[in-house]
Amino acid sequence: MGQKCTKIYPCGSCSATCAFECVYCITSANWYHRQCQSMSDKELRQWGQLELDYVCTTCRSLNGSMFDFVSALQRLGMVNLAKLTAAVDRELLFKPRLSIPVKQHTDFPIADSNAAYIMANYVDDVYGNPITNTGDGNCLYNAISILLHGNESLATQLRYLTCIQLVKNMGAYMNHPLSMKHVLMQI
Numbered sequence: 297m298g299q300k301c302t303k304i305y306p307c308g309s310c311s312a313t314c315a316f317e318c319v320y321c322i323t324s325a326n327w328y329h330r331q332c333q334s335m336s337d338k339e340l341r342q343w344g345q346l347e348l349d350y351v352c353t354t355c356r357s358l359n360g361s362m363f364d365f366v367s368a369l370q371r372l373g374m375v376n377l378a379k380l381t382a383a384v385d386r387e388l389l390f391k392p393r394l395s396i397p398v399k400q401h402t403d404f405p406i407a408d409s410n411a412a413y414i415m416a417n418y419v420d421d422v423y424g425n426p427i428t429n430t431g432d433g434n435c436l437y438n439a440i441s442i443l444l445h446g447n448e449s450l451a452t453q454l455r456y457l458t459c460i461q462l463v464k465n466m467g468a469y470m471n472h473p474l475s476m477k478h479v480l481m482q483i
């Protein structure tokens with residue numbers, strides 16, 4: 297990655313020969329000029345130092361434009377703990393385009409009548425109305441997404457951001473009074 301190509305390969309973007317300053321996408325198995333990947337000199341050097349493979353702009357996008365947070369989470373999930381920091385550094389080099397639009401909303405999902413019953417009968421100082429969210433392993437992120445945005449569409453992005461935040465600040469979180477060491481591994 298970032299090294300001089302020894303054979304002649306056409307660039308996956310412009311089709312001209314990749315002779316030098318090119319990167320190899322492990323997903324599409326294409327070479328690219330660094331300029332065709334909007335990559336600076338400095339970023340090319342950073343890629344050369346990173347022990348994980350490059351993924352091109354197309355392969356890390358949905359429909360060629362939106363950053364694909366689902367495949368990004370899969371990339372993070374594929375590495376072992378020893379490479380987790382490198383995997384997060386790689387994600388930051390991808391410069392994911394984040395979009396957390398917080399909007400005013402009144403269109404909450406349907407109320408959770410079971411939770412409402414339990415709260416009404418067994419909980420002191422009830423406030424608010426419980427609502428349902430999807431129990432698909434992302435319920436925390438689904439709930440935060442609903443609070444921020446009125447629906448669950450931001451859950452994957454929030455989960456991805458949480459992973460990056462936790463790994464980049466691992467020391468602080470591991471030493472936090474409320475932390476349990478295995479929590480990091482489960483996210």
Ligand SMILES: [Zn+2]
Pocket residue numbers: 307308309310311312328329332
């Ligand atoms: Zn090119």
Ligand SMILES: [Zn+2]
Pocket residue numbers: 321322323324325326351352353354355356
């Ligand atoms: Zn690719």
